[in-house]
Amino acid sequence: MASDVTPQLSWNLVHDVQQLFEFHFMVNAFRAGTVVAVVAAAIGYFMVLRQQTFAGHTLSVVGFPGAAGAIWLGVSASYGYFAFCIVAALLIAAVPHGRGRAFSEESAVIGTIQAFALACGFLFVSLYAGFLNGIDSLLFGSFLGITDAQVVALLAVGCGALLVLVVIGRPLLFASIDTDVAAARGIPVRALSVAFLVVLGVAVAEASQITGSLLVFALLVVPAATAQRLTSRPGVGLAWSVGLGLLITWLGLGISYYADYPVGFWTTSVAFAVYVGVQIATRATGARAARRRRTLAAAP
Template identity: 45%
Template sequence: MFEYDFMVNAFAASGIVAVLAGIVGYFLVMRGQTFAGHALSHVGFTGATGAVLLGISPIWGMIGFTLAAGVGMGALGERLAGRDVAIGVILSLALGFGLLFLHFFTAYATQVTALLFGNVLGVSASTLGVLAGLGVLSLVALAAIMRPLLFASLQPELAEAKGVSLRLVSVLFLAIAALAVAACTQIVGVLLVFTLMVGPAAAAQNLTTRLSIGLVLAAVLALVQAWVGLTLAFYTDWPTSFWITALAALVYGGSLLGRR
């Protein structure tokens, strides 16, 4: 299996993305912002299709659109009610533009399928470098805001009283989440980002209440699902995204049985 360069790239890319998705997804679940992750992936699709129409690599369009949307979602509403309204408005606008771009995108059916469902086996060395950069940047940024993020997530009223800007924390975190979503779509596609971002994190939170253990567990579960899914796809010739999704559902179901 590893005698093929495309498989080496696929394992490296899925490993980077899985660890990033597990850690960032843990905070998405903790903060009740899983809808944001779902919305960002659809916004990313709009950016990717627009980039292709302009002759630009899809990943750059996806990064640009998801990052702008993440910042917008955080800036428009840091509290639950306002946040969900902001996400809904941005998602609707993005889907409208996505429909427009698809109208001009009919000659690129293969690329559309790859964007929707992922194409980890087609990851190039240059894309792998971009994913590695996104992973490092996102994790460093997350580490930098870890303390105020935890404070704002667990005790928002007290954090605000102590001078923590909930809006700023929300903007920064959703910007990081946007980068993670853009990376995830390269592996599982726009429609299945929820699987890798939320599934392992939700399972980890079902199994432990300790933050440090939960973060590590979420990353490990995401990594195992990605690599096992990739291996099964190689030997069965079934889509990688299907296997990752099936494994995520299986692990989450098992976590409910062993819930703390």
């Protein structure tokens, strides 16, 4: 911790929370975490629905050389994340999508690019000699030293991405579930797909700044996948996803303030616990419901 007093957890919850927000860096961590959690959870909901988790992973890996390169050039890592993630999103959108054979070829190409991107990031970190501990925070996240200006930038870009999502949300849902019918209805399926990838790139770039490139999925996939286990209503699912994203971020930040392990570990651990817990709970209730349906069907 940055202070000389080690924070102590007490049984007084109000006091604990007050202590949590005693330092400005912690307040900014919560502000930035909140923005990022909402954006990643909402956009992640559509990513999981469209089964584009692989694209999301690619974007997050590509963000790493972007951030490392930006630091090497002496500018903020944020610029690197946004620039690389958005350009990568446009490139993925340009690759024609396929299933089966074409799909496996596409994944081979993307896998190759991912490895190259990680290597480039490593190179940029090595080239920047004074950059000692930085590679950890680029890969696994950090919540120290988020400036007010950074919070404002995250908020502005995040609001923009969410606004786009609100406008295209319904046709995007239609196109994601039922591409052929959506196209026959005159929905610009292709343009929507490109727009969504760019929005996804923005979400990944935002989340990377808190969770690091490798732990983006704690905020992008886990809340959305868990929400889709909990409900099959699109609106309710989105709300669950955002709620879980906030829960994961706040708990992760809070725990890491008191317990002395990295924030990325705690955020991801909370996310993992939520996911596993909900899986077990819904499987149990699902099996019970199926049994009840069978009994009803068997009854004369």
